[in-house]
């Protein structure tokens with residue numbers, strides 16, 4: 648029997664409340680269904696039938712929920728399935744416990760980190776069904792307590808950091824899990840230190856702010872006007888009106904480029920984005 652047929656990998660998803668974790672878990676499940684023989688099992692908060700605001704308001708209850716999620720993962724790891732743990736997983740110590748579990752089971756694992764700004768998550772929260780929304784207090788507390796994964800820790804590695812508009816790097820994730828092949832560094836943020844996670848976070852947030860500013864400013868300006876945007880000393884000068892779809896496309900391109908060429912000083916992101924837009928439209 649080929650060695651990799653007997654291992655039962657674990658994907659730990661982590662991220663803020665309302666950061667798209669369940670959607671990513673479903674996408675991965677779909678990918679494994681279509682491309683492998685594996686059964687995929689998602690272990691998540693929803694399966695436990697708990698009311699999230701109640702759980703996170705009570706540290707004892709929260710501990711119990713974490714313990715049952717872990718127990719469920721352990722039970723499933725004994726079968727030939729891919730297990731995806733879809734929960735906030737915001738405690739470093741908890742991710743370490745999961746790592747010990749998979750080490751004991753001698754199975755590979757990886758982390759998929761859904762990186763969003765709190766504004767983004769908050770807006771996704773508002774568009775949810777009322778019974779799936781987080782109260783402001785609980786949300787703020789979880790964001791504040793969140794211990795971002797760091798790929799320098801064995802238990803957080805390999806780490807795939809995913810921004811809102813990214814496609815999941817399915818093949819790299821699959822290789823990391825089924826072939827134990829480390830993802831190529833420029834295809835994922837696998838071996839990027841924490842500063843890079845902050846960089847990605849700032850990149851996502853700042854470019855979104857610039858984009859919204861331009862979108863709004865265009866309602867009252869004419870092509871050729873200069874538009875001031877937050878965080879940038881230079882102004883945007885657009886030769887023509889750009890619609891939201893085009894703006895999003897330019898933002899995605901800029902993000903892809905910047906991910907490959909991260910810079911130390913995040914205060915420069917807004918100016919660089921302005922230059923990029925200016926160049927694209929002159």
Ligand SMILES: *[C@@H]1O[C@H](CO)[C@@H](O)[C@H](O)[C@H]1NC(C)=O
Pocket residue numbers: 768769770772773780781782783786787
């Ligand atoms: C989530 O949405 C509900 C309903 O709109 C709101 O009361 C609550 O404050 C929101 N929480 C966050 C973090 O935005």
Ligand SMILES: *[C@@H]1O[C@H](CO)[C@@H](O)[C@H](O)[C@H]1NC(C)=O
Pocket residue numbers: 833834907
């Ligand atoms: C990854 O890096 C290698 C070597 O630095 C380069 O040749 C390759 O084009 C890069 N791949 C992507 C997707 O940028």
Ligand SMILES: *[C@@H]1O[C@H](CO)[C@@H](O)[C@H](O)[C@H]1NC(C)=O
Pocket residue numbers: 881882883884921922925926929
């Ligand atoms: C925008 O592009 C034009 C033409 O390339 C250039 O003259 C101008 O200095 C640029 N402005 C910024 C802010 O980059």
